[in-house]
Amino acid sequence: MAQKPTVFIDGEAGTTGLGIRERLLSLPVQIHSVDPRRRKDPEARADAMAACDLVVLCLPDKASREAVGMIDSMAASGGRTPKVLDASTAFRTSSDWAYGFPELSSDQPEIIRQAARVSNPGCYPTGAIALLRPLIDAGVVPSDFPVAINAVSGYTGGGRGMIEEQERDGGPPFLLYGLGLAHKHIPEIERHAGLTRRPLFVPSVGHFPRGMIVSVPLHLDLLNRNARAEDLKRILEEYYCDSAFISVCEAESTLIADALAGSDKMELRIHCNAQHQHIVLTARLDNLGKGASGAAIQNIALMLGVSPD
Template structure:
């Protein structure tokens, strides 16, 4: 009888960890947990890691680095080191780590399957990279083009402090942040969209729990060759035609950010003003779905060689 692979979520009590644990019920795996009173006990965590086939890290950046160090010590001591899926920002541009966006290229799923260490993408970069990478690869968007990215997310992506602030009476209806223009997701977007010029990224938070829209405005006359919005849409359709999670949809005059709340899918659109040669690319997703836990389940299934139990919501 084939034994089901064992998964340990280090940080399973957080928002992303809880989402991953819930979704793991759709996979043929066993979840290894430690006693809640020992969740921060290094010895208990190390024992759980050593007993698992895959460890999912749902921790702050520095804590993720420390956890990877624990796994390195297991291997150095002669133990069998588990595979790692890290949900923090710590390793998304690090050498030796595979970027966990299966739709990135045609061979990315195989790279994730073979990897020992995979970094789960950020929510904002998931939308930005999905829109830009195919157009850069096609030679339509110059890698050194000045790119502006605007995004709005539900407040659940901001952690406990933001959630508490938003759920109090009188929580702010809209919050523009990252105005030092040094958001931690910029290096990730730049690297995986293959941009040689640093993009300008302006994130925001709305007074709704879940959902996200990432938008990229473009002047068609600044692209590498003459194209229309239909041409851009065709390139995106070709890239994602086989994906069960990413779809290219008809442009709409109005988009609500929370329409995919609770879903693990992402919708891409090309909105065009042909007269003025303007387009706006948009990606709509759930910041806790395809932007976090849903993406993690895609990666876990690939890393363990198991099939998801059901189609994405």
């Protein structure tokens, strides 16, 4: 029997790392761990990287860049170099890295499968790109359209500090942030959605652990090809018809943000007021599922050529 590929999660004690480790149990892989007392020891980490087929980086941006530098040094010295999946924002717009959104296009799964380095998408961009990319590719939404994106996420997306604050002190019921309009996910959304004009993006956090809704309001009369809501729905349905994770659902009068908590699925909807020619595109997902660890497992399976047991 062939030996199972080995995976090392650098930063496995964090929220995303723990989620990936749990989900890895569904794949035919071996998990290589470092003694918790040495998880920040560069030598122990380098040894673990050298011993594995794939390294998953669940680290802040600066630490991810340093870890990639360690792997580059291994390659320069002729050592065995693993594939890398990075969960930070450090490489999501880099032309040297494959973007880990398998549903981005028909050839994206093969790009990820062949890549040595893959960047895992952000949670907010996952929803925004899933809604916008098909419509821009179809020529219905102009690439230079002045897009505005609003989103609300569960507080687990804010990392350990926010989680502790929310669960210890109760936290605010609703927190609007990123009001400098320079959120670090904007370049990722712009690049991978196919936009040529920088979008407005205003994120927020609600007092619930997991879940997310990304919404994009549009004026129908400003779109190309005299598009109607049913045209947009058809485009999305055709784009994701083969996806096991993304579904296009009927519009609802209300949406609960945490309805997909614990799931790796994402639901897309088009809400329309035909009289006023207004629509709102929505994506609902779990910020720790399809928005993080669930997406990582999709990418790991492709990168290692394995399927769930």
